[in-house]
Amino acid sequence: MDIATSAINKGKSAAFAWQQTYTTQAAQLAQLDNELLAERANDIRDVGMRVLRILTGVEATEQKYPQNTILLAEDLTPSDMANLDRERVVGFCTLAGGTTSHVAILARSMGIPAIAGTEPRVLDLANGTPVILDGTKGTLRLNAPTEEIERTQSLIAKRKAKQAADLQTAFGPAVTQDGHQVEIVANIGSLKDAEEAVALGTEGVGLLRTEFIFMERSKAPTEDEQTGIYRSIAEVLGPDKPMIVRTIDVGGDKPLPYLAMAHEENPFLGERGIRLGFDQPELQRTQLRAILRASTAGKLRVMFPMIGRMEELRMAKAMLEEERQKLNLPPVEVGIMIEVPSAAVMAEQLAKEVDFFSVGTNDLTQYTLAMDRGHPKLAPFVDGLHPAVLRLIDQAVKGAQRSGKWVGVCGGIGSDPQAIPILIGLGVKELSVSVSMIPAIKAQVRSLTLDHCQILASQALDLETAAAVRDLVPLPE
Numbered sequence: 001m002d003i004a005t006s007a008i009n010k011g012k013s014a015a016f017a018w019q020q021t022y023t024t025q026a027a028q029l030a031q032l033d034n035e036l037l038a039e040r041a042n043d044i045r046d047v048g049m050r051v052l053r054i055l056t057g058v059e060a061t062e063q064k065y066p067q068n069t070i071l072l073a074e075d076l077t078p079s080d081m082a083n084l085d086r087e088r089v090v091g092f093c094t095l096a097g098g099t100t101s102h103v104a105i106l107a108r109s110m111g112i113p114a115i116a117g118t119e120p121r122v123l124d125l126a127n128g129t130p131v132i133l134d135g136t137k138g139t140l141r142l143n144a145p146t147e148e149i150e151r152t153q154s155l156i157a158k159r160k161a162k163q164a165a166d167l168q169t170a171f172g173p174a175v176t177q178d179g180h181q182v183e184i185v186a187n188i189g190s191l192k193d194a195e196e197a198v199a200l201g202t203e204g205v206g207l208l209r210t211e212f213i214f215m216e217r218s219k220a221p222t223e224d225e226q227t228g229i230y231r232s233i234a235e236v237l238g239p240d241k242p243m244i245v246r247t248i249d250v251g252g253d254k255p256l257p258y259l260a261m262a263h264e265e266n267p268f269l270g271e272r273g274i275r276l277g278f279d280q281p282e283l284q285r286t287q288l289r290a291i292l293r294a295s296t297a298g299k300l301r302v303m304f305p306m307i308g309r310m311e312e313l314r315m316a317k318a319m320l321e322e323e324r325q326k327l328n329l330p331p332v333e334v335g336i337m338i339e340v341p342s343a344a345v346m347a348e349q350l351a352k353e354v355d356f357f358s359v360g361t362n363d364l365t366q367y368t369l370a371m372d373r374g375h376p377k378l379a380p381f382v383d384g385l386h387p388a389v390l391r392l393i394d395q396a397v398k399g400a401q402r403s404g405k406w407v408g409v410c411g412g413i414g415s416d417p418q419a420i421p422i423l424i425g426l427g428v429k430e431l432s433v434s435v436s437m438i439p440a441i442k443a444q445v446r447s448l449t450l451d452h453c454q455i456l457a458s459q460a461l462d463l464e465t466a467a468a469v470r471d472l473v474p475l476p477e
């Protein structure tokens with residue numbers, strides 16, 4: 001701001017001064033070694049461009065894309081994603097980001113195939129070049145022969161027909177052929193997601209990422225505002241469908257611009273999730289009060305993110321209990337994310353003090369394999385089907401079972417058709433999945449038997465690599 005003001009004082013126009021300032025800042029950020037900060041350059045350009053449009057009075061013209069467009073971009077911001085023309089854009093491909101970055105999570109919930117971490121040369125392709133994007137394999141095929149394009153088009157038509165058929169049965173339970181029911185619930189970040197999930201047959205919400213509600217504002221929502229939002233989501237779900245509200249999980253790759261946080265060398269290992277809640281207790285307590293006040297509108301459960309130690313669980317529960325007593329409201333069920341390896345290892349002890357676990361495989365994988373979940377080059381290896389991650393999930397389920405508690409999975413592999421039989425076989429009772437996947441996952445569960453899932457799970461635990469686990473479970477047709 002100071003740089004722009006000084007340029008204006010020297011006689012430059014506001015628009016010119018602003019453009020110079022934000023492009024220089026973005027270029028400086030983009031050169032930093034720290035990948036996370038370098039990625040913020042894109043956010044600065046995004047905001048910079050929006051301010052510039054206001055200064056110059058130019059309306060944001062909505063890009064007109066032809067049908068079946070695959071967007072190739074250096075990076076996309078969550079706000080680009082929100083404005084995508086979903087009728088015409090059928091996929092996208094970015095140089096930045098990884099499979100569990102938050103833009104990728106948004107893409108998955110919209111049901112748009114996307115790949116991240118692509119080679120920069122794709123940006124040299126001319127507009128209109130035919131390409132085939134396979135979101136499952138993470139490939140972008142150039143110069144495909146006509147027959148291959150036709151084969152892909154007919155495959156897409158077949159998939160669409162399957163989606164329509166799955167939707168017909170989306171409102172029934174997901175029961176395996178041998179009578180084992182798995183709860184299929186949704187990962188959501190807003191009221192709109194909740195409405196879409198209900199329309200696709202969800203049985204509840206297994207993860208409300210409340211930080212998304214904080215991230216789309218310029219200051220923290222008040223206790224009353226939060227109560228209103230949680231309450232309206234609970235009302236969309238109705239009295240019978242449970243909703244797990246995860247307390248705010250900022251830090252790591254989800255900074256909150258208006259929250260003062262000290263610079264950290266390793267934000268993913270810093271004051272993230274519940275740790276921030278202890279550092280800024282008023283933020284945490286305000287949210288807990290809002291959740292408790294909204295809990296009378298439905299079947300709400302509270303879940304704490306990033307628990308790695310028993311002391312953290314006890315402190316978080318104590319805060320909840322203190323606020324509950326002040327409000328004089330009935331208790332709510334309490335669970336924790338299992339996403340820090342120490343929590344999976346200590347599951348037996350932690351399970352005695354909670355009602356449920358939900359495994360966050362995105363973070364559990366990144367922390368187990370010591371690979372940043374948003375790293376473009378490491379993306380192919382950050383696979384939650386790695387046997388090391390599966391062994392931790394197995395340990396968490398066994399630990400929970402010893403005190404009769406249930407375990408769900410809300411990380412990305414809960415929506416992965418190759419992971420689903422294994423997770424069920426490991427004893428996972430609830431899959432919290434990307435909204436767009438609900439009908440397909442219910443259909444898949446109905447095609448399985450628990451017996452076979454258990455055999456697959458025990459074989460997978462003995463394998464040596466993620467690739468070997470994937471070979472064990474071929475992709476369903």
Ligand code: PEP
Pocket residue numbers: 207209249339359360361362363364410411412
């Ligand atoms: C996870 O880590 O798997 C998870 C579900 O939480 P988030 O992706 O929001 O970190």
Ligand code: MG
Pocket residue numbers: 305339360362363
């Ligand atoms: Mg997580």
